Amino acid sequence: MSNKEPYFEDIPDRRDTNSLKWGKYAGRDILPLWVADMDFKSPPGVLERAKKEANFGNFGYANCPTGLVDAVLERSMELYGWKVNSSWLVWLPGMVCALNVSCRVFEKESSQVFTQTPVYPPFLTAPGNFDLPCTRIPMCLDQGRFSIDFDALEALPSKPSDLFMLCHPHNPVGSAFTKDELKRFGEWACRKELFVCSDEIHCDLLLEPGLTHTPLASISPELADRVVTLMAPSKTFNLPGFGCSFAVISNGQLRRRFKKAMAGIVPDPPAMGFALAESAYRTGESWRMELIDYLRANRDFAISELSNIQGLVPYSPQATYLMWLDARNLPVENPQVFFENAGVGLSDGKDFGAPGFLRLNLGCSRGLLKQAIDRMVSACKAL
Numbered sequence: 001m002s003n004k005e006p007y008f009e010d011i012p013d014r015r016d017t018n019s020l021k022w023g024k025y026a027g028r029d030i031l032p033l034w035v036a037d038m039d040f041k042s043p044p045g046v047l048e049r050a051k052k053e054a055n056f057g058n059f060g061y062a063n064c065p066t067g068l069v070d071a072v073l074e075r076s077m078e079l080y081g082w083k084v085n086s087s088w089l090v091w092l093p094g095m096v097c098a099l100n101v102s103c104r105v106f107e108k109e110s111s112q113v114f115t116q117t118p119v120y121p122p123f124l125t126a127p128g129n130f131d132l133p134c135t136r137i138p139m140c141l142d143q144g145r146f147s148i149d150f151d152a153l154e155a156l157p158s159k160p161s162d163l164f165m166l167c168h169p170h171n172p173v174g175s176a177f178t179k180d181e182l183k184r185f186g187e188w189a190c191r192k193e194l195f196v197c198s199d200e201i202h203c204d205l206l207l208e209p210g211l212t213h214t215p216l217a218s219i220s221p222e223l224a225d226r227v228v229t230l231m232a233p234s235k236t237f238n239l240p241g242f243g244c245s246f247a248v249i250s251n252g253q254l255r256r257r258f259k260k261a262m263a264g265i266v267p268d269p270p271a272m273g274f275a276l277a278e279s280a281y282r283t284g285e286s287w288r289m290e291l292i293d294y295l296r297a298n299r300d301f302a303i304s305e306l307s308n309i310q311g312l313v314p315y316s317p318q319a320t321y322l323m324w325l326d327a328r329n330l331p332v333e334n335p336q337v338f339f340e341n342a343g344v345g346l347s348d349g350k351d352f353g354a355p356g357f358l359r360l361n362l363g364c365s366r367g368l369l370k371q372a373i374d375r376m377v378s379a380c381k382a383l
Helices: 044-056 066-080 095-105 150-154 179-191 252-262 271-283 285-306 335-341 366-381
Strands: 089-092 113-117 134-138 140-142 145-147 163-167 195-199 227-231 245-248 313-315 322-326 357-361
Touching: 044 271, 066 271, 089 095, 089 252, 095 163, 095 195, 095 227, 095 245, 095 252, 134 150, 150 179, 285 313, 285 322, 285 366, 335 357, 335 366
Parallel strands: 113 134, 113 163, 163 195, 195 227
Antiparallel strands: 089 245, 140 145, 227 245, 313 322, 322 357
């Protein structure tokens, strides 16, 4: 693809399509910038593959295609310098169930689960599904970037086999952790004999030029033995409705435990999910690079405009298509309700463990984003 920015402007009308994102405000003049679901069409190669599968006309059960496994292994090496063995892969229908499976693996062994806040809501709810206490570690803010509070980690009352749930890159604050940060975190986790579930679903959406993703499990063999890495093409190529994700677990014993925790409960991905995932990885790379350019421009536009609102602080994400906003100094009782009443639907920070904050989805056309931000600016000027 080249000179295809109009591709990201040619957006299907998702109203009245049973869309979770757009259906939330059906019949109301509220622009939905909340759930992590982009409005863009998936890559052209993916759309062609979907047509091919539909024309074939049979949607029976399917095994994971060898071509998809090969694509994952090649991609891991090319993009991250991480040599993955095919036997390490465990296929899943989604990331939320994978977070819950990870907690289930350790429910009788861990005394608690640790995670950094703010964080994607299932990180906060999954431990409770297995009666595991969830200890929240607030992230530190340094020069506009959220990072790991290593002093807080050292002070944690952890026990061997406790579980740390890491979001890397981080949703909702958009931090892409550096290799040095990951090494330090990994050394701490190994010293404390913890296990780690590392959700790396946004790893192919790094917005800053020159950044590369470092899988946590690639830091050292010792650390890899303690890590369940979660990945998927769903966020990158806008395929969340097709339920195809995977875990990478190099430790054979841990992998068997993970599969046992899934048994009889977690289904395999659907045939179409496998097919479209393979197509995305095989044909979607140039589309991905142009998507990143478009998202970066959306981010920069949003930062420029929102920075002018007194009482609102936007944080520029290094990764993801999500922007974290500090609205605690706005003179309103509930920022999410305030902007909703102004015609903009944002995610409420309290669901991420941070009341008074908001999350804004940049995965939309520039025109829609501008319309939403204009509404936000006008509403704040009227205060």
